[in-house]
Amino acid sequence: MTTLRALVGCLCLAAPAAAAEPPPVFAPKAEIVWSDASTNLLGAPSLDGRFLSFVDPATGDLAAYEIATGHRRRLTRNQPDAKTFAYFSTVSPDSRRVAYAWFNERKFYELRLIDASGGESKLLYSNPEIGFVQPCDFSPDGRQILTLFFRKDNVSQIALVSAEDGSVQVLKTLSWFYPKRISFSPDGRYILYDSIVSRDSAARDILLLRADGSAETKLIDDEANDIFPVWAPDGAHIIFASNRSGDMDLFLQDFANGEAVGQPRPIARSLGRALPMGVTRDGLYYYGLRAGGSDVYVSGFSDDGVAGQPERVGRTTVSRSTAPAWSPDGKNLAYLTQLGTENYGQESRGIVIWSLADRTERLALPQMAFVSQLEYSPDGQQLLASGSDGKGRAGLFQVRVDDGSTRPLVSEHGGDPRGFEGVWSADGELVYYLNGSGAMHRYALADRRDEELFAPESGATLHSLARSPDGAKLAFAQRPGDAASGDALIVYEIAGGERRELMRLRNAPLSGVEWARDGRNLWVSAPAAPAPKLWKVPLNGEAPREIPWTAAREGGIRLSPDGRRVAYSANDQHSEVWTLRDWLPKSAAAEPQP
Numbered sequence: 001m002t003t004l005r006a007l008v009g010c011l012c013l014a015a016p017a018a019a020a021e022p023p024p025v026f027a028p029k030a031e032i033v034w035s036d037a038s039t040n041l042l043g044a045p046s047l048d049g050r051f052l053s054f055v056d057p058a059t060g061d062l063a064a065y066e067i068a069t070g071h072r073r074r075l076t077r078n079q080p081d082a083k084t085f086a087y088f089s090t091v092s093p094d095s096r097r098v099a100y101a102w103f104n105e106r107k108f109y110e111l112r113l114i115d116a117s118g119g120e121s122k123l124l125y126s127n128p129e130i131g132f133v134q135p136c137d138f139s140p141d142g143r144q145i146l147t148l149f150f151r152k153d154n155v156s157q158i159a160l161v162s163a164e165d166g167s168v169q170v171l172k173t174l175s176w177f178y179p180k181r182i183s184f185s186p187d188g189r190y191i192l193y194d195s196i197v198s199r200d201s202a203a204r205d206i207l208l209l210r211a212d213g214s215a216e217t218k219l220i221d222d223e224a225n226d227i228f229p230v231w232a233p234d235g236a237h238i239i240f241a242s243n244r245s246g247d248m249d250l251f252l253q254d255f256a257n258g259e260a261v262g263q264p265r266p267i268a269r270s271l272g273r274a275l276p277m278g279v280t281r282d283g284l285y286y287y288g289l290r291a292g293g294s295d296v297y298v299s300g301f302s303d304d305g306v307a308g309q310p311e312r313v314g315r316t317t318v319s320r321s322t323a324p325a326w327s328p329d330g331k332n333l334a335y336l337t338q339l340g341t342e343n344y345g346q347e348s349r350g351i352v353i354w355s356l357a358d359r360t361e362r363l364a365l366p367q368m369a370f371v372s373q374l375e376y377s378p379d380g381q382q383l384l385a386s387g388s389d390g391k392g393r394a395g396l397f398q399v400r401v402d403d404g405s406t407r408p409l410v411s412e413h414g415g416d417p418r419g420f421e422g423v424w425s426a427d428g429e430l431v432y433y434l435n436g437s438g439a440m441h442r443y444a445l446a447d448r449r450d451e452e453l454f455a456p457e458s459g460a461t462l463h464s465l466a467r468s469p470d471g472a473k474l475a476f477a478q479r480p481g482d483a484a485s486g487d488a489l490i491v492y493e494i495a496g497g498e499r500r501e502l503m504r505l506r507n508a509p510l511s512g513v514e515w516a517r518d519g520r521n522l523w524v525s526a527p528a529a530p531a532p533k534l535w536k537v538p539l540n541g542e543a544p545r546e547i548p549w550t551a552a553r554e555g556g557i558r559l560s561p562d563g564r565r566v567a568y569s570a571n572d573q574h575s576e577v578w579t580l581r582d583w584l585p586k587s588a589a590a591e592p593q594p
Contacts, residue, residue: 028267028583033286034065035576038072041288042088044278046095046116052277052286052577053089053098060085062100064116075118081481088134090278091116092142092163099124099135099145099163109133111147111161124166136182138163139211146184146191152413154391158182158193158209171213180204181228181276184211186235190258192219194227206240208258219260220253228276232584233283239267239583241274248274252583267583277577285580292572293319294554296335298356301559301566303536305547313354315361321352322554324567325374325383330560331357333567334374334383334401351383353401364404368397372418378428384409386419396422396433410443410450412436421463426471434462434476440492454497464513464556466522475522477510489513489524489537503537503544512556517563525556
């Protein structure tokens with residue numbers, strides 16, 4: 001389920017300090033509820049506080065975590081090795097049903113409903129033009145599901161989907177952006193959501209929409225970033241996150257007669273990368289935390305492996321860096337850093353240019369919604385960026401190193417947000433890439449000519465694409481439809497189209513391929529415990545040789561142009577589920593609205 005794992009992570013940015021707020025009048029208590037290898041934040045608590053919905057990372061199934069006992073049970077039964085999986089979910093007010101998104105065989109999300117005890121699911125909504133659906137909340141009577149649509153034409157919509165027959169009522173169209181949180185008021189009259197203020201700012205305000213879509217007002221208007229609004233059980237308070245104090249804190253806003261009353265009060269400070277998951281009927285606020293981080297390291301390197309102590313790169317980007325790429329002269333590293341506030345799925349990423357000589361960093365902001373990989377052009381002036389833009393396109397983009405200006409090279413609407421894997425030709429005039437269907441393509445920058453070189457075997461996928469130093473060969477891994485067969489390492493002669501298998505891992509995946517600078521060997525990575533594996537694989541048919549590697553590493557290695565240094569990422573990010581109690585006046589928590 002690498003697709004699922006790739007869809008999570010992020011960071012909250014700070015804002016300039018604002019005027020002091022009134023001190024909190026309560027003493028909220030935070031307690032950890034769940035933290036292990038299967039913890040994820042793609043669900044919600046049941047209102048009765050019995051369970052959390054979540055996605056089983058091993059199978060992609062919708063599942064339930066019993067809070068009292070820690071027992072996990074699958075609600076759906078995904079097929080082994082299927083490319084389908086559950087995603088976001090929310091629980092009905094009576095805690096008996098779960099609405100969830102399901103990524104289907106046709107590569108788009110549909111809305112489904114299932115009993116909280118499991119069994120057969122009910123398909124409510126399926127539309128290939130709506131590439132993504134996110135069930136956010138139920139109406140208080142349980143008859144409608146408040147759902148976010150993200151259409152393939154780059155339009156997002158707030159909609160109500162009938163839990164009985166799947167009929168749809170669109171309440172609000174939001175163009176290219178989408179809310180980070182949408183929730184129904186306990187009396188069913190209003191809907192809260194956060195929205196971007198303008199195209200020139202990432203800051204958000206909180207808006208109040210009538211449940212029939214007839215009118216809308218700005219409820220919380222501030223220069224800061226105000227996000228994640230959630231109703232209290234009494235309907236008279238709203239809890240939201242804001243960086244108005246210089247960090248991302250939680251605030252409580254009184255509400256009456258369709259208006260905010262007084263000023264918001266801080267109730268919890270500096271929670272970190274927090275995600276609201278929901279509030280139970282007795283007033284427990286559930287939230288997730290992204291703990292740990294990801295960093296880029298550089299070390300000396302030889303045929304025997306890492307030489308010397310690895311050095312972490314970056315100054316202001318510690319614990320949020322990944323995907324390094326060497327400049328052609330070996331003087332700089334480009335890598336990705338997390339930006340913005342947590343948005344559940346794909347996080348916004350910027351590009352950092354790190355100078356190894358003077359240890360300085362410079363930030364470039366591509367006009368992209370998400371970036372997954374980078375590669376320098378041979379002249380060092382451009383970056384080939386894999387990812388997606390804010391217009392619904394996913395693929396490969398060309399980013400200028402000096403100013404971050406961006407233009408799409410090859411893309412498709414509604415594709416995987418991580419985009420295509422691609423590499424430059426040795427002269428920088430061509431790009432070789434793997435498209436959304438897994439076929440190998442060649443794209444000419446001069447005349448925009450795009451041609452397919454070959455398609456993988458039936459059911460197989462290609463990944464970890466790398467070009468030889470002389471530009472005559474490509475190397476990549478081929479993953480068969482039968483995952484038990486293991487990934488194969490393939491070398492492809494560009495001129496003649498010949499393909500040779502050099503190595504196959506039995507019952508295991510490859511996680512990275514890199515050419516040795518002599519062009520006669522490949523460095524091949526694979527995940528393993530307690531440390532990842534690394535092999536040196538000769539092209540002449542000699543047996544691969546395993547190289548000792550003890551440091552933590554995520555994915556493959558990136559070799560410097562002179563072959564004497566190696567860059568790689570190390571990631572210890574994980575998810576935790578917490579609760580916050582005693583954040584409401586006692587009367588408010590004890591007297592929920594029906």
